[in-house]
Amino acid sequence: MRVLLIGRDSFGKDCLKALLEQGEDLVGVITVPDNAGQTKANPTRDFATEAAIPLLLPSSLKDLKVTDWVESRLPELIVLAFVTDIIPKAIFGIPKFKAINYHPSLLPRYRGGSAINWAIINGETETGITIHYIDAGIDTGDIILQERVPIYPQDTVASLYFERLYPIGVRMIAETVRMIGEGKAPRIKQDNSQASYQPILQEKHVIIDFGKSVQNVHNLIRGSNPHPGATTYLRGKKIKIWNSQIISENIKQSRPGEILQFVPQGIIIAAADGCIIAEKLQIEGGKKVSAVDFVNATEIITGEIFG
Known part of the structure; x- marks a missing residue:
């Protein structure tokens, strides 16, 4: 044909x-x-x-x-x-x-x-x-x-x-x-x-709300990779989180978006009903890096808040 x-x-x-x-x-x-x-x-x-x-x-x-x-x-x-x-x-x-x-x-x-x-x-x-x-x-x-x-x-x-x-x-x-x-x-x-129709995914759709469930946060990160990247803020700067894992249990009483701990796999961040481990991040204007490199470059500490 x-x-x-x-x-x-x-x-x-x-x-x-x-x-x-x-x-x-x-x-x-x-x-x-x-x-x-x-x-x-x-x-x-x-x-x-x-x-x-x-x-x-x-x-x-x-x-x-x-x-x-x-x-x-x-x-x-x-x-x-x-x-x-x-x-x-x-x-x-x-x-x-x-x-x-x-x-x-x-x-x-x-x-x-x-x-x-x-x-x-x-x-x-x-x-x-x-x-x-x-x-x-x-x-x-x-x-x-x-x-x-x-x-x-x-x-x-x-x-x-x-x-x-x-x-x-x-x-x-x-x-x-x-x-x-x-x-x-x-x-x-x-x-x-x-039928259902969804719009073209844009930056306005991918702002992370750590007040939502940990599964919701994880899904947004997965569904925004490789474009446009799930977005949050820290110290007034835009941050993209590219990869994550879920930790089902809360480690302690915490605020949404709070940095709770640094582990070899990444940064543990609180959501509404659990935590994610952010494994790969990118600061505005920078490159995608491992969580370890991100922590070393930014010198962030536990207790700071993403969002």
Whole structure:
């Protein structure tokens, strides 16, 4: 089948590779342009170039030249592989089989661009992957395939994505394209009564409230790693906590955010019903460091308050 892929980063590259190995006819690739002065790798671009697949790097998908280029490639299906922009109907309406998208949740729950983050922050123990047709809404199109994926207690966004959601997603995209080509792909309407939508995770969402449960604090830290990082304050300076563990019992009567003890694993900080051990931290303008290095650099003492 004639497939045009819109994607980026290593995920886009690996989807391209899987589709080529499956025997699909890759008629074009659209990926993000190189920013002037930056040397960041662009695996999707590089793979398409090496494979001699026609390539377009537009600054915006809304440019009419993009629509014209897609039409000229005569795709039967568009595959979206890590796309954060809204795809204009003028583009996804071109192919015979329209366009499919990878979304890292069990739709209709957790629609939106930060689905992995919010699932962890909300304490979910399971998420999944949905491959669906796209329409004019945000993650509202008919479902083709779904697969459940566990969330482990110490998962961060990075570990959940790279260890499970990424590789499973590549496999599912290839499987879906094969099913569409064979005329075996279902179209399952989403149950909008079960839908939830979460906004893009921003700094304002990740301020740590040590007055909440220790599980809530730990989940926020996990769900904000690797971006944007759970935030607190100490001595008037912004601090990011990147990794933590839970200690269920209160060590003593303490105030939320109070530094209780320094241990080899990190800094023990009080929450409402227990404590966390902050293992990796970052002071504003500095680098991510171990708790030991953070303590040595800041000379903080027990009794001080994060928050």
